[in-house]
Amino acid sequence: MSLPKTAYILLWYPLPSETFIFREVENAKAAGMPFSVYALYGAVDRNLSAQMRHVAPTVSRLGLAKVPAILADMAWWAVRRPVVTARLLATIPWRRWSCLEVAGENLWAMCAGFSLARRFLERGIQHIHAGWANGPATAAWVASTLSGIPFSFSARAGDIYPADGALAEKMRAAAAIHTNNKANIGYLSGLVPEAAGKIRQIYNSLTLSGKTESPVHMEPPYRLLAVGRFCRTKGFDVLLDACALLSRRGFPFQLTLVGAGMPWPTAVIRRRLRVHGLRARVFLPGFVSHDRMGELYAASDIFVMPSVIHASGDRDGIPNVIMEALAHRLPVVATAVSGIPEVVEDGVTGRLVPQRNPEALADAIMDLAADRGRALALAAAGRDRVAAMFDPETNTRAILDFFAAMPGRRQG
Structure with a gap:
């Protein structure tokens, strides 16, 4: 299999909350993929696993310290490709970005793209890949436009919902796109029908295998577990509303809500705890490192993911x-x-309920708690589905196939 020497662009790398990307990159490298990783921002030092700490020094980073070099590279390209440089500067900053934060990220990514384009030519890069469709893909697009090196990108979740001000253009310009669930294929194809043939679905690889089965004692007080960044898509406020219903119904439970996030979502969660009088029932341990998550799964009876x-x-x-x-x-x-219904099929591999419905969430929790045998049967079916869909060997091979088949790669 002939694999192109590929620059992989991310905002941060490694990032503790993006273990799935870390596994994608490191598994592919171990299988022979010639990735070199470039981060648009500086290093993250907190909450890294031992393997992440080992990998961190190998990453090429930009960031505020690189501003003089980036400006010099922009001037370098302005001399060599004045028309293209002028077009990029006259168009990308003025897209209709969804908010100031997104605009700032993409403006920085555009500037970084000038510097990356020069580095990639010097280092003999044959292909550019962005790990997200937002800022990283903008940097890849700019670097590709300047250097002539083809690019691709991954489309995952918040990077495409809502579509940023240049997503359609990036899709048209990319050599290929991969996404990690089937639901995204229809969405992206609807945005840019002419790019539909470029889109390939590859599931993430499982990042934490279950070395042992959770005992699931399913005895009161029932131990509920929820995990995720405290952000607007996780629905943890809805979960706490459901917990208030469980409390009023006399259902005995304890909830461990693992995660951390921006001040506003965190404040909303803490306010819900006070309003519902749940502080004695809900434990907030903050961020828990990935290598300790197995202990929490093993100590729980039901896992709840109330995404919205x-x-x-x-x-x-x-x-x-x-x-x-x-x-x-x-x-x-x-x-x-x-893409959650691709994994959790109601009554087959778990319980699936409508979003933003605390009563349905509470009912499903009580339903599982009422019949341990049925709950374990659903979980076992879910375990088998996960093992098949998110097998690291299968999905790493799919990633390598994706790059091996890349059209129009630059010859070294």
Whole structure:
């Protein structure tokens, strides 16, 4: 298999909350994929696993310290490709971005693209890949436009919902696109029908296998577990509303809500706890490192993933914690959002309920708790589905095939 020397662009790398990308990159490298990773921002030092700490020094990083070099590279390209440089500067900054944060990310990515284009030519890069469809894909697009090196990108979740101001153009310009769930294929094809033939679906690889099955004692107080960043798509406020219903119904439970996030979502969660009088029932341990998550799955009876679609369109893809829970044979309750129904099929591999419906969420939790045998049967079926869909060997091979088949690669 002939694989192109590929630059892989991300905002941050490695990032503790993006273990699925870390596994994608490192598994592919171990299988022979010649990836070199470029991060548009600086390093993250907190909450890294031992393997992440080992990999971190190998990443080429940009960031504020590189501003002088980036400006010099922009001037370098302005001399060599003045028309293309002028067109990029006259168009990309003025797209209709969804908010100031997104505009700032893409403006920085555009500038970084000038610097990356020069580096890629010097280092003999044959292909450029962006790990997300937002800022990283903008940097890849700019670098490709300047250098002539073809690019591709991954389309996952919040990077395409809502579509940023240049997503359609990036889709048209890309040599190929891969997405990690089937739901995204119809969405992306609808945005740019002429790019539909470029889109390939490749599931993430399982990042935390269940070495042992969770015992799922299913005895009161029932131990509920929810995990994720405290952000607008996770629906943890809805989960706490469901917990308030469970409390009023006299259902004995304890919830461990693992995660951290931006101040506003965190404040909303803490306010819900106070309003509902749940502080004695809900434990907030903050961020838990990935290598310790197995202990939490093993200590729980039911895993809950109450994902929602935000008013902006932002949503999850398939939260990796669902796969991890099922890999440990932990019964799952989740919402029918984006690609989640591809894994959690109601009454087959878990319980699936409508989003933003605390009563349905509470009913499903009580339903699983009422019949341990049935709950375990659903979880076992879910474990088997996860093992087949998210097998690291199968999906790493699919990633390598994706790059081996890349059209129009630059010859070294």
